[in-house]
Amino acid sequence: MAQIRIEHVRKEFGAFTAVQSSSFTIEDGEFFMLLGPSGCGKTTTLRMMAGLELPTSGEIYIDGEEVGMKPASQRDIAFVFQMFALYPHLNVGKNISYPLISQGMPQAQAKKKVGEIAEILGITDILNKPVGGLSGGDRQRVALGRAIVRDPKAFFMDEPLGALDAEFREHMSEELRALHDRMNATTVYVTHDQLEAMQMGDKIVVMNHGVVEQFGVPQNIYDWPATKFVAQFIGSPPMNFLDFRGMLGVGESKVCLGEAEFEVPRMLDGANGDLTFGVRPEHIKLDDAAPYRGQVSAVEYLGTTQIITLDTSNGTVKARVASSDKVSVGERVGLRFDPRTVSIFNADTGHVLKSEANEGVLNHG
Amino acid sequence: MSFSVTEPTNGTKWFAGILVVAYAVITIIPLLWIIATGLKSPADSISYPPVVVFEPTLEGYVNLFTDRTRATEDMLEEAGPPQTWYEEIARERGTIISGPSRYGERFLNSVIIGFGSTALCMILGTAAAYAFSRFRVPLKDDLLFFILSTRMMPPIAVAIPIFLMFRNLGLNDTHLGMILLYTAVNLSLSVWLLKGFIDEIPIEYEEAALIDGYTRFQAFYKVVLPQAATGIASTAIFCLIFAWNEYAFAVLLTSGTAQTAPPFIPNIIGVNGKDWPAVAAGATIFLVPVMVFTVLLRKHLLRGITFGAVRK
Ligand SMILES: Nc1ncnc2c1ncn2[C@@H]1O[C@H](COP(=O)(O)OP(=O)(O)O)[C@@H](O)[C@H]1O
Ligand SMILES: [Mg+2]
Helix, strand or coil, X not given: CCCEEEEEEEEEECCEEEEEEEEEXXXXXXXXXXXXXXXXXXXXXXXXXXXXXXXXXXXXXXXXXXXXXXXXXXXXXXXXXCCCCCCCCCEHHHHHHHHHHHCXXXXXXXXXXXXXXXXXXXXXXXXXXEHHHCCHHHHHHHHHHHHHCCCCCEEEEECCCCCCCHHHHHHHHHHHHHHHHHHCCEEEEEECCHHHHHHHCCEEEEEECCEEEEEECHHHHHHCCCEXXXXXXXXXXXXXXXXXXXXXXXXXXXXXXXXXXXXCCCECCCEEEEEEEEECHHHEEECCCCCCEEEEEEEEECCCEEEXXXXXXXXXXXXXXXXXXXXXXXXXXXXXXXXXHCEEEECCCCEECCECCCHXXXXXX | CCCCCCCCCHHHHHHHHHHHHHHHHHHHHHHHHHHHHHCCCHHHHHCCXXXXXXXXXXXXXXXXXXXXEECCHHHHHHHCCXXXXXXXXXXXXXXXXXXXXXXXXXXXXXXXXXXXXXXXXXXXXXXHHHHHHHCCCCCHHHHHHHHHHCCCCCHHHXXXXXXXXXXXXXXXXCHHHHHHHHHHHHHHHHHHHHHHHHHCCCCHHHHHXXXXXXXXXXXXXXXXXXXXXXXXXXXXXXXXXXXXXXXHHHHHHCCCCCCCHHHHHHHHHCCCCCCHHHHHHHXXXXXXXHHHHHHHCHHHHHHHHCCCCCCC
C-alpha cells in the first residue's frame, strides 16, 4: 500500500493546458476522490499518476519514490477503466488471471488466486463464461477482480460506476466501499458526481479547468468551500450567493446587505469592493420578525423538508426548511442566516475571505 | 425513414426466399457450367445446341496436366500397352503422354505470389494502420490521403514505368517482383481498411495490458491482434482475390519462371483451339484455393465486409 504525492503537476496537450500545477497528497489506505465537472482534467491527472500519460512538468511520488517518467508497468498500480476494458477474447477467469500470467506466475498458482478473488467478489459461478454476455454489474466485478488480484500498491478508478444503471450504482458503490475497507488499499476514484464523492470518499480534491480548487475531507469542503466554484459544485441545491458591495476590515464580524446587518465569523482577511455572501440553504431560517425580507417565488415539497425559493434585493435564494413551516408563493417573509456558517467571497477572484471559522480548513488544504 | 417492426408474413418470406434462390442460381450457373465443361469431351464442349446431359470424362484434366504428342504406329508399338488410366485416356485420342505440363508450376507460382503478397501486405498494413491509429504521426492526414491516392488510378495505367523499372532492377519474371508489385497495389486499401478496424478497438485494452505489466509490443501482439482478427481476415481476402486473379501485370511481367496461372490458362486451349475441357479444368482447379481460404475465414467475413457496421 502506498502514499501518493503530486507536486506541481502540469499537463499540456499542444497549446491546451489540461492540468495546471496541481498538488495534493493521498495518504496510505485512503479512499480518495478526484471530483470535478466533465473536462476539468480528472482523467488526465489520474492517467499521469498511473503512467499512461507523461506530465509536462512536476513530480509524482509513490511511497516517496519519484515515478513521473516510469512506465505504467513498473508502478505496481491497478487501473479500473470507465468501460472496464475486459478482454473480449478471454473468459472471466482468464481476464482476472491475465495480470498474474503476465508477471510470470505459474498457471496453477494463478488459478488458486483467481478462485479466492472470485469468492470475495461473488463471481465464482461465472468464471468460465465469456465476458461478452455479462451484465454491467458483473463486468464491473470482473474488472475489479482483475485489479485486486495482483495486490497492487494502489487502485485507480476512472468513473467506474458511470456505465451502470442508476439503481445499480448505489448498490455497487456500497460494494466498492466495503471492498476498500476490507482490503484497506489506497484508492483514487474519479467522479463528476458530487454526491458519490461525498458519500464514498475519505478525502476529496475538487478540480475545475485543470486547477485544484480545494482538497480535504468531505465535511470541511462542504462547510468551508475555498472558492465560489466549490460552493456551487457541491451541495444540492448549492450554496446561495448574495452579491453586495462593501468594505470589510480585518477583525470585523458584521456585514451589511442593504439596510440589514448580519453577523458573520470574524474576518482574518479584509476586502473592499464586490463581495459575495455565501450561505447553505439549510442554514437559512424563516422568521417574520427578521428585517431582511424576501418574496417566495416557488415551494418545492420534499417530504420532511421543503425548498423555498425567494427573491431578495441581492438575488435569488433557496432555503431548506422543515415541511411544517407554512409558506405560500407570493408571500413576503423575513430571513435569518446562521452566523456561524457564513462564507464571504471576493466576487472578482471567487476566493473565500479567510475568517476564524474557515482558517483551519484552508490552511490545512 | 423507418423500418417495419411487424413480423414478415408467410407470403413475404416466400417471396424473399424465391428471390434469394433465383439470385443464387443466376450467379452459380456460370460456375457449374465451367465445372461441367471440365468433365466433357472436346466434342461435347463445343456442340451446339449445348449438351446438358453428357458422359463425363477426365480427359480435360489429363490434358491439363500433361503434354502429349501424336503417336505413330512405331511409337505405339514401342510404348507397349498403357500402364495407367490417364495413359489410356490419351491413347484413345491416338496420342502419347510425353511429360507433365507446366500447369502445376504455374499454379504453384500463383500460390506463392498470391499468398506471399497477401501475407506481406497484412504485415505491413497492420503495422502501418496501428501506427496511424495510435501514434501521433506528423502530417497524419496528408500521409493517409497520399496512401489512398496511390489507388486512385487503375494500377495498369502505370504498367510501362513499372515494366521499365522491373527490367532495370532485374525483377522481371521473378516471384519477388510480383509479390512486391501486388503488395504495393493492395497496401493502400489494406491500410485504410485495417485502420478502421483498429480505430474501433478501444485503446483502454492496450492501456490495461500496459498496466498489467506488458510492453507496448506485447500489448499489440496479445491484445490488439486477436481483436483485429476479423478485420485482418476480411482484408486478407480482398488482397488475395486481387493478387490471385490479376491478369494484366502477370501477362506483361511474367513469361516463364514466375508466370502465374491466369496468363497460362488461355494457352492451354492448344494450337487448334479446341481443348475447352482442359481450359475449364484449369479454371476449376484455379478457383479452389480462394474458395477454401474464404470458407476457412467465413466466420470473420460478415462483420468484416460490412466494415464493422454489424455488431455482435
Ligand atoms: N490526448 C489528448 N489530446 C488533447 N486533449 C486532450 C487529451 N486528453 C484530454 N484532453 C483534453 O483535456 C481536458 C481534460 O480532459 P480529461 O482529463 O479527460 O477531463 P475529465 O476526465 O475531467 O472529464 C479536456 O478538455 C480534453 O479535451
Ligand atoms: Mg474523464
